[in-house]
Amino acid sequence: MEIERNEALELIALGVLADADGPVGSMRLAEVFKETGHDLSQATAGRFLRQLDLLGLTKGDGGKRGRTITREGVARLEELKDKVTMREKSSRLMDAATVTDLSDLHELLLVRRAVEAEGARLAALRATDSELSDILAQARSHVRDVRAQRVPEAESSTRFHRSIAEASHNPMLISVALVLLEPSNPALTGVLENVSVQSAKVAGHANEHVDIAEALMSRDAELSQRLMYRHITSMIEPVQETLATGNGMIIEPLLSSEIGLKLS
Template identity: 30%
Template sequence: MASTTAELLDEEASTIADRIFGQVRQAIVEGEIPAGSKISEPALAARYGISRGPLREAMRRLESTNLVERRPNLGARVITLSNDELLEIYVIREALEGMAARIAAERMPDAAIADLKNLLERHRREVARADWQTYFQQEGDLDFHFRIVQGSGNRRLIDILCNDLYHLARMYRCQFGMKSDRAADALKEHELVADAIAERDGELAEWLMRRHIRASRRAIERRLAVEG
């Protein structure tokens, strides 16, 4: 009986940690908790009404996703990337997501491609409602880039792009890319990539995806130059 009770408590703590991990991750990615902010575990425990144990587990997971860093004598803070580090992520994304688009053109099932196109129709309606100034994509299956990488079926690419880099890249996409004068262009670029995948033209899909991410990187470079 004691063993069963302990197992239930461990399972409950794990479930709480999962929930808090997701909530704090979303707050960081969407800028509610800004880059560079110090993270107070007592404040978060009070905010979410939880004990320190599940919170520590959630914090460990946030560190593993590269959204939070912990330094001696400084505690935990939301990651802040230098301009060069941010642009490096886009260089990596250009190469690897281009590859993912090529493989997706070869492997993605017809039903998944149809779902991808339906997602883009939904995105078009949402961008139109925002007067073509904002292209906000929710995470996971509602994110075009996530769908393409998953559609490649390549486990190594999925691990790198959907785990190691995804939320960090999304954090800066939220900050720089989702509200901009590139909203209409970005949507059209997504549609062209989806068309190439539907036509099973891997070479074209890769070229279009690379061009799309390169255009986003250049837009960020221009913005950084103005702000700097």
């Protein structure tokens, strides 16, 4: 993205200025840009320095001696470093949420149980009435599908869990939950739904959604937390069974051709 590229150039330029013993000119900056994989001309580097001047991040004497970093520039440099650190941490979290076999799926569900149980507790305390009404409507729709002998779309279950996490109004919890609910393997929701189908748990899971939603509507934080913990435990159990017995409970074509998961 262009914004990220500009921030990368800004980080490089301010870093060079902060480390320099004296003013830095466009020639030196162009050299550093090239060393870091950005092949920009000296003229472009000069324009970039002038842009930093306008932002108050650098200052010069108006001549060709170069620029030095300002107090605002130092603060901006620290902000950019923090952004890089956060992106690296987010990338590691995304990598950890990548499911390649049933063992990974099992580990992911264990973390989901802890995060989402707390999310349900907070949602009971913090969600708006409108948010809770929407969550209940989603749960009831899920039950109607099951009673009509329709297998609910995998996304409908994910949406229910995502809505509860968002209703917690805890930014950190929401960020983690969304990564866990939207792992880089796009077919995970289908795997989970097929676990439910093969283990005859679809109806039970749908009813559990309603129980959770009703506890949320009652603003019962402790019950909401307990029911969510129990609900995800019921999702974990058939995965544990498959891992323990290797009975191929999850549909083999889905595993091999769609997502390449391995029974292990």
